[in-house]
Amino acid sequence: MHDEFLCHVTAYGFCDGRRIGVPLGTYRAPTLALALWWLRDRALWMAERLDPRPESGHIPPGAVVPVSDGVPDVPVLLRAWCADVDRQELVADELAGGRLVRVAVSDDTTEYELLAESVDALRMQRTVPALVLPVG
Numbered sequence: 001m002h003d004e005f006l007c008h009v010t011a012y013g014f015c016d017g018r019r020i021g022v023p024l025g026t027y028r029a030p031t032l033a034l035a036l037w038w039l040r041d042r043a044l045w046m047a048e049r050l051d052p053r054p055e056s057g058h059i060p061p062g063a064v065v066p067v068s069d070g071v072p073d074v075p076v077l078l079r080a081w082c083a084d085v086d087r088q089e090l091v092a093d094e095l096a097g098g099r100l101v102r103v104a105v106s107d108d109t110t111e112y113e114l115l116a117e118s119v120d121a122l123r124m125q126r127t128v129p130a131l132v133l134p135v136g
Helices: 032-050 074-083 085-096 119-127
Strands: 005-015 018-029 101-106 111-118
Touching: 005 032, 018 032, 032 074, 032 085, 032 111, 074 085, 074 101, 085 101, 085 111, 111 119
Parallel strands: none
Antiparallel strands: 005 018, 005 111, 101 111
């Protein structure tokens, strides 16, 4: 069982023709349960900022409009991921097995990435000798 997990949230977009990543948060979770909680919390945090509930009262009328047809609705996808028990169990199993987990959703301008990995697995990878192949 892996005991500690490094979690990241990043948004990627294009600026001057280059893909740019903007870190939105990092957390070193001491347990698997806290890593899963943090990933879900950050997904809901992003969803709320991208699509605040109009009934919340602090949004002016007409400020929030539906996305165009054919454009993925990132907040809906993030909320659905958080609510999907099977997907959460899959993430837990992958992390517990020492594998990197990447959840990415995107719309027409931005990709949002949730990333988590075991600190123990990272340490183990550093102890494995690098693969060196001759070229030519």
